[in-house]
Amino acid sequence: MPATATGRLVRRGDGADLLIDRQFSEPAAEMWAAVTRSERTAAWFGPWSGTAAPGNTIHVQMRFEDGEPWMDMTVEECEPPDRYVLSSSDDFGSWLMELQVAAAPGGCRVRLIQHLDSSSVALAADTGPGWEYYLDLLVAARSGGPRPEFDGYLELKGHYESEVARVAGAR
Numbered sequence: 001m002p003a004t005a006t007g008r009l010v011r012r013g014d015g016a017d018l019l020i021d022r023q024f025s026e027p028a029a030e031m032w033a034a035v036t037r038s039e040r041t042a043a044w045f046g047p048w049s050g051t052a053a054p055g056n057t058i059h060v061q062m063r064f065e066d067g068e069p070w071m072d073m074t075v076e077e078c079e080p081p082d083r084y085v086l087s088s089s090d091d092f093g094s095w096l097m098e099l100q101v102a103a104a105p106g107g108c109r110v111r112l113i114q115h116l117d118s119s120s121v122a123l124a125a126d127t128g129p130g131w132e133y134y135l136d137l138l139v140a141a142r143s144g145g146p147r148p149e150f151d152g153y154l155e156l157k158g159h160y161e162s163e164v165a166r167v168a169g170a171r
Contacts, residue, residue: 003136003152005159007128009121009167016167018114018124022135024142028108032081032101034142035110043141045134054078064137064150093120110138121164128160129153 007020024031034040038047046063050056052075061070076096077085085098098113112131116124133153140147 003129003132003148003156005128005132005156007124007132007160007163009116009124009160009163011167012115015115015117016121016124018112018116018128018131018163020112020128020131020135022110022139023104023107024110024139025107026142028101028103029081031108031110031142034138035099035101036080036084040141044137048073052078064134093123110135121167125157125160125164128163129156132156 006022007018009016009018026034034044036052038049041048042063046061046068048058048060050058052058054075054077057072057074059070060073061068071088071090073086073088075084076087077083082102083098083100085096087097088095096115098115100109100111100113102109102111112135114124114127114131130150130153133148133150136148139145
């Protein structure tokens with residue numbers, strides 16, 4: 001199945017939020033566990049260690065990246081069973097990510113939000129395809145379907161470049 005670009009950029013103050021949603025037939029409480037418990041995140045993102053509480057740092061393995069690197073992420077906010085916010089810094093800059101789980105007709109919606117400040121909005125052209133891939137890994141892990149191959153997501157960059165241009169033009 002070919003990769004599909006579903007994300008959009010929404011202007012926010014001096015930056016923008018990259019929003020990507022997936023629908024699941026499972027109850028929201030089950031999806032909360034799938035996106036917060038290490039043994040379940042291992043199937044679609046990677047395992048983590050540490051105490052996941054606001055202000056604490058957890059150590060996360062990026063299992064589906066080359067070399068399966070580990071990175072530190074700080075738990076900024078956690079509001080079970082529907083919202084958490086993580087931050088990290090790496091060679092590419094600082095990251096502020098939010099994951100929301102909400103009940104929806106027939107199951108629930110998982111929304112990934114990458115908060116981007118004015119100096120990092122253009123990053124969405126590169127990160128959008130990657131977040132689509134990770135959310136599709138979550139879909140595959142929950143459904144038992146085949147795991148997507150990342151190479152198919154590279155073609156989504158054009159969609160995200162258009163989103164960046166649209167948001168930049170809306171200033």
